Amino acid sequence: MKMKPAKQDSKAKLAVVKEKPKKGASVEKNSYSEKELAEFRTILLDKLEQAKKDQELLKNALSHTDDHGTDDTSHTFNAMEGSAEGETKEETAQLALRQEKYIKNLQNALIRIENKTYGICRVTGKLISKERLRSVPHATLSIEAKQAEKFNQGGV
DSSP states (O other): OOOOOOOOOTTOOOOOOOOOOOTTOOOOOSSOOHHHHHHHHHHHHHHHHHHHHHHHHHHHHHHTTTSOSOGGGOTTOOHHHHHHHHHHHHHHHHHHHHHHHHHHHHHHHHHHHHTTOTTBOTTTOSBOOHHHHHHSTTOOSOHHHHHHHHHHTTOO
């Protein structure tokens, strides 16, 4: 009589035995808790809301929807004013592009929160400090990795 091996449940998970750290030894976490991720999500959503408002202001400035549309019809309009206006428009366009990139970075950070990969340095694989994430919530590099990147690029 042949014995069939017991069926294993595909949802069964292997138990991982972890050694308890010695007293006084620090344990290095590899991800943030749900509570910590919720805090960062709130920060990101607040920054995203403000960034979208700022982007709308920049778009309005570029399309002149915030003025009366009489700039070009004034008798005092001359070539010098047109040149200065062109420079301002170019600067505003650059700011709008930067704002768009910033919004995308914030949205990507929210995706990383959902994927449980938020706050993990893409170079070292270690957690980015909370202080850094609170000031730059879309960061993907730890301070060490960022400094090494600047050093390797010949920066300061």
